[in-house]
Amino acid sequence: MENRILYTNDPPKDFKQLLELYESLGWNSLNLAVDELESMCMQSWFAVYAFDGDHLVGMGRIISDGVITGLICGVCVLPIYQSKGIGKEIVTLLVQHCEKNRVIPQLMCVNNLEGYYEKLGFKKFTIGMTKQLNR
Numbered sequence: 001m002e003n004r005i006l007y008t009n010d011p012p013k014d015f016k017q018l019l020e021l022y023e024s025l026g027w028n029s030l031n032l033a034v035d036e037l038e039s040m041c042m043q044s045w046f047a048v049y050a051f052d053g054d055h056l057v058g059m060g061r062i063i064s065d066g067v068i069t070g071l072i073c074g075v076c077v078l079p080i081y082q083s084k085g086i087g088k089e090i091v092t093l094l095v096q097h098c099e100k101n102r103v104i105p106q107l108m109c110v111n112n113l114e115g116y117y118e119k120l121g122f123k124k125f126t127i128g129m130t131k132q133l134n135r
Contacts, residue, residue: 005058005086006051007093011041017056025076030135045070048093050077050086057081060090062098062105070098072107091120 012018015038022028022037032040041047041059045066050058060075072094077087098105108128109117118124 004052005089007089008049008051009047011038011047011049012051012056013054015041018059021056021059021076021078024078027076040074046094046097048090050081050090052081058086058090060087060094062094064098064103066101066103068104070094070101070103070105072098072105075107087116088120091117095121 015034018037018041019028019032019034022032041061044061045064047061048059049056058075058077058081060072062070062072064070072091075087075090075094077090095105105122106125107117107122114124
């Protein structure tokens with residue numbers, strides 16, 4: 001399956017596909033609309049999209065100042081496409097973009113994904129914190 005996956009910086013023509021991807025993972029707890037997801041991606045410093053034909057199957061993006069730190073976020077793959085190397089390739093492309101621009105790649109993840117990212121060369125370095133907002 002990976003052989004037919006196209007990795008590109010070109011966003012999907014219809015961001016409804018990203019909404020469907022997020023919802024398939026239970027990631028839309030903020031009830032984001034299609035236009036908000038589009039804005040999120042378009043305002044990112046860099047993004048990688050994975051397509052099977054015209055179908056969005058994965059993505060990841062970087063938020064950055066372009067000088068010091070690049071925060072990798074939103075790395076996701078449709079459940080039926082997981083465990084096929086797509087997420088790994090997305091992260092690899094994101095890290096390569098950071099390295100090319102001499103920006104330190106960083107990310108936050110849930111505890112059960114630490115091992116996954118350690119295999120990709122990341123090391124735990126701090127405690128992450130978040131503050132919930134009423135939206």
